[in-house]
Amino acid sequence: MLKWYEETVPDGDVVISSRVRLARNLENYKFSPLLEEQDAKKLVEEVKSITPILSEQDNRKYYACNIQSLSDIDKTAMVERHILSPLLAEKEQTTGLILSEDETVSIMINEEDHIRIQAIVGGMNLEKAYEIANRIDDIAYEKLKFAYDEKYGYMTSCPTNTGTGMRASCMVFLPALSAARMIQKLFEEVGRYDVTIRGIYGEGTRSLGNIYQISNQKTLGNSEQEIIENLKRIVYQVMQQERKRREYMLSLNSDEIEDQVYRAYGILKYAKQITSEDAMMYLSQLKFGADCGLIKFNREFNIHKMMMGVQPGSLQWTLGKSVGSAIRDKARAEYISKELPDLI
Amino acid sequence: MLKWYEETVPDGDVVISSRVRLARNLENYKFSPLLEEQDAKKLVEEVKSITPILSEQDNRKYYACNIQSLSDIDKTAMVERHILSPLLAEKEQTTGLILSEDETVSIMINEEDHIRIQAIVGGMNLEKAYEIANRIDDIAYEKLKFAYDEKYGYMTSCPTNTGTGMRASCMVFLPALSAARMIQKLFEEVGRYDVTIRGIYGEGTRSLGNIYQISNQKTLGNSEQEIIENLKRIVYQVMQQERKRREYMLSLNSDEIEDQVYRAYGILKYAKQITSEDAMMYLSQLKFGADCGLIKFNREFNIHKMMMGVQPGSLQWTLGKSVGSAIRDKARAEYISKELPDLI
Numbered sequence: 001m002l003k004w005y006e007e008t009v010p011d012g013d014v015v016i017s018s019r020v021r022l023a024r025n026l027e028n029y030k031f032s033p034l035l036e037e038q039d040a041k042k043l044v045e046e047v048k049s050i051t052p053i054l055s056e057q058d059n060r061k062y063y064a065c066n067i068q069s070l071s072d073i074d075k076t077a078m079v080e081r082h083i084l085s086p087l088l089a090e091k092e093q094t095t096g097l098i099l100s101e102d103e104t105v106s107i108m109i110n111e112e113d114h115i116r117i118q119a120i121v122g123g124m125n126l127e128k129a130y131e132i133a134n135r136i137d138d139i140a141y142e143k144l145k146f147a148y149d150e151k152y153g154y155m156t157s158c159p160t161n162t163g164t165g166m167r168a169s170c171m172v173f174l175p176a177l178s179a180a181r182m183i184q185k186l187f188e189e190v191g192r193y194d195v196t197i198r199g200i201y202g203e204g205t206r207s208l209g210n211i212y213q214i215s216n217q218k219t220l221g222n223s224e225q226e227i228i229e230n231l232k233r234i235v236y237q238v239m240q241q242e243r244k245r246r247e248y249m250l251s252l253n254s255d256e257i258e259d260q261v262y263r264a265y266g267i268l269k270y271a272k273q274i275t276s277e278d279a280m281m282y283l284s285q286l287k288f289g290a291d292c293g294l295i296k297f298n299r300e301f302n303i304h305k306m307m308m309g310v311q312p313g314s315l316q317w318t319l320g321k322s323v324g325s326a327i328r329d330k331a332r333a334e335y336i337s338k339e340l341p342d343l344i
Numbered sequence: 345m346l347k348w349y350e351e352t353v354p355d356g357d358v359v360i361s362s363r364v365r366l367a368r369n370l371e372n373y374k375f376s377p378l379l380e381e382q383d384a385k386k387l388v389e390e391v392k393s394i395t396p397i398l399s400e401q402d403n404r405k406y407y408a409c410n411i412q413s414l415s416d417i418d419k420t421a422m423v424e425r426h427i428l429s430p431l432l433a434e435k436e437q438t439t440g441l442i443l444s445e446d447e448t449v450s451i452m453i454n455e456e457d458h459i460r461i462q463a464i465v466g467g468m469n470l471e472k473a474y475e476i477a478n479r480i481d482d483i484a485y486e487k488l489k490f491a492y493d494e495k496y497g498y499m500t501s502c503p504t505n506t507g508t509g510m511r512a513s514c515m516v517f518l519p520a521l522s523a524a525r526m527i528q529k530l531f532e533e534v535g536r537y538d539v540t541i542r543g544i545y546g547e548g549t550r551s552l553g554n555i556y557q558i559s560n561q562k563t564l565g566n567s568e569q570e571i572i573e574n575l576k577r578i579v580y581q582v583m584q585q586e587r588k589r590r591e592y593m594l595s596l597n598s599d600e601i602e603d604q605v606y607r608a609y610g611i612l613k614y615a616k617q618i619t620s621e622d623a624m625m626y627l628s629q630l631k632f633g634a635d636c637g638l639i640k641f642n643r644e645f646n647i648h649k650m651m652m653g654v655q656p657g658s659l660q661w662t663l664g665k666s667v668g669s670a671i672r673d674k675a676r677a678e679y680i681s682k683e684l685p686d687l688i
Binding site: 152255256258262263265266267268269270271272273274326330333 | 472565599600602603606607610611612613614615616617618674677
């Protein structure tokens with residue numbers, strides 16, 4: 001079964017993935033931050049018990065585990081792939097995870113809320129992500145009693161999530177807007193529409209590989225459909241701006257950009273050691289070149305998958321062991337050189 | 345017949361070539377700077393007339409021409425390959441050239457002196473260069489009457505050349521001393537021994553590709569053998585310093601250097617446009633890596649020949665036409681990518 005990031009996707013030149021997350025809490029437990037360890041254990045077991053039902057009723061295979069049973073490398077790799085939140089990976093209390101084989105659905109147990117159902121799909125497809133998350137929510141609801149208020153909607157541990165309990169987001173690739181230093185302006189613009197942008201694979205608003213996340217801020221006062229429509233509208237606007245800027249850049253300096261793309265390929269192909277920052281930068285240039293048709297590979301090549309693969313956790317996960325940064329830099333260069341396709 | 349720069353040579357990791365130049369003047373003409381055009385013509389014809397004798401008595405084929413008959417591209421390419429001096433290429437009066445097929449010997453006619461005999465050989469081999477220049481001098485002397493003073497030796501247009509009329513030089517490759525910023529100190533040190541160092545393929549002391557020229561300053565008061573011995577001693581010392589520094593660098597950062605060498609290869613292989621400065625820098629890194637055994641090619645590959653080939657004149661000479669710098673940068677990238685061997 002292909003993972004979501006292994007499929008070709010709509011609008012993949014700008015939108016890498018669409019994600020919907022639903023926060024839910026069970027009536028008969030205190031909110032997670034107030035939970036005693038013995039209740040946490042009970043909660044995790046109760047939620048995990050729906051796994052066979054999910055496998056039965058949703059069209060994919062599901063696995064469940066306690067986070068504490070995972071190695072540090074597993075956890076880091078899962079955070080990098082957005083399966084786990086950093087909070088869940090670090091929490092000391094008993095916590096759990098239900099994950100679909102294709103990594104489309106993950107259900108975090110005893111994170112900030114009792115349950116966080118997340119569905120992630122490739123490309124620009126918020127409806128599909130919502131549809132999946134909603135279906136999982138329905139299946140779970142059959143077995144678990146969710147805390148729901150007629151007036152406020154789903155009760156959540158943090159009031160900013162109350163209402164729909166939904167956060168929708170798109171992971172977007174903005175090399176042209178980044179190069180033009182237009183990201184800061186974009187941050188300010190979209191802020192006016194209840195939407196935030198932040199850098200991903202990086203700290204705060206700093207971005208690695210020119211990848212950003214755009215998500216809704218408000219969960220209360222709008223329906224799920226309204227939230228998705230609003231976010232979709234913004235993402236489409238950003239997409240148009242990015243595409244326009246790419247065209248403009250190409251019309252100005254296509255030779256220079258082509259040269260940069262090919263040099264990035266040459267460096268990725270031959271480097272003997274490379275940091276994740278450098279790898280992300282050159283992979284970003286390569287993706288840009290491939291999206292613009294400036295460079296062509298002799299086989300299907302998923303650059304975003306490689307962007308995840310070069311992250312420290314994923315890399316160590318592939319190596320099967322924890323290693324220091326110098327060895328990681330060499331292993332990363334070797335991995336890239338081996339996986340990178342030839343050109344035509 | 346192989347050109348001198350196509351042969352494998354002694355100490356070629358540091359010394360690219362050894363060169364000896366003899367300045368001679370004919371008795372029955374005024375010095376070149378004072379020469380009337382009609383006498384210049386006569387002089388050029390008289391000197392050119394020895395060409396068949398050279399072909400006969402020296403073991404290689406010789407050609408003669410007037411510089412004015414060469415195209416600008418030819419002239420630039422010949423200056424880059426040290427066949428012509430920039431002065432001769434630009435001089436408006438009638439000037440001439442006798443050149444051996446393997447480009448080892450060139451005789452410039454009506455440069456600063458009536459005749460400048462130059463012999464250039466690959467690697468560290470000043471004796472051989474001198475032996476060749478001396479033989480040509482002997483052959484020429486049979487036909488042409490040189491101005492010679494018992495006390496001062498050979499009379500030259502500029503007094504700094506009087507005496508032996510000889511300038512000996514070595515072209516040296518100093519990437520490690522350059523990286524360690526030890527070149528300036530070296531300039532000062534060798535200055536004390538009647539020897540100068542200057543950058544080559546660059547202006548003043550600025551160097552492209554970390555290539556420098558070390559030459560004797562004094563022509564008067566020492567015999568040819570003494571001049572050569574003195575220069576040889578200095579060049580050997582520089583060679584040792586460079587080699588020691590390379591070892592030291594490798595002992596500190598061999599991984600980093602290896603990575604830099606391979607990245608240079610990747611960039612040279614895939615760039616779509618490249619300036620001569622950039623090309624020289626990456627070729628210098630590649631030569632360093634090859635000299636240290638860090639990178640291995642699947643066939644004989646003469647990096648210094650490519651360093652000459654990427655120069656603007658040589659490049660246009662290969663293209664067969666004069667082109668602007670943007671087109672040159674693309675042609676240079678294509679030439680490098682095509683000529684660069686694969687790795688093993």
